[in-house]
Amino acid sequence: AQRVTQPEKLLSVFKGAPVELKCNYSYSGSPELFWYVQYSRQRLQLLLRHISRESIKGFTADLNKGETSFHLKKPFAQEEDSAMYYCALSATGANSKLTFGKGITLSVRP
């Protein structure tokens, strides 16, 4: 069974502070991991995926298979980063449904 755990519901930081949003997963195969973001009154959108190994809007995430984690990090938070963030998992191959965590609200204060 696939499971994604985001242990915190809310993270509140000041502008310029580092951010780490935690994500742990459970899956017996080799998963694809994603971070999705939902800004206020906007639709869910892909932020980044582990196989592309990109930095998007200053965010990075490294897949740690030993710890089964895919934490999202940003060294200096900006107010516009305030949003809901969801970690998601997809099995590789033909089955591409996403299993989401419960999400975390990031609030960046001025």
Place this chain on the structure above:
Amino acid sequence: DTGVSQNPRHKITKRGQNVTFRCDPISEHNRLYWYRQTLGQGPEFLTYFQNEAQLEKSRLLSDRFSAERPKGSFSTLEIQRTEQGDSAMYLCASSKHSGGAYEQYFGPGTRLTVT
């Protein structure tokens, strides 16, 4: 707007009534997904199509739920004999193969309230 569109955006219905939602995917995308999201939860997978074929259905999708994608383009999700527990945001997403995985693009959702 060339993104995924969903109609209606909001639906209020009385318990026991049937409702139908529509999703129009991005035109070149061959996969279409339905998810449901309740308050405080992430989206939960319901079903998905590749072209017109329905390839997987979640156990969440009871007999009262049916989804179709008749010509491999738009899709409909029907809920019969609605219950208060069906109140949720229903999300549609579409994708095409990209770099070894299917990147999914989401619609704005249809919020269903069952009174």
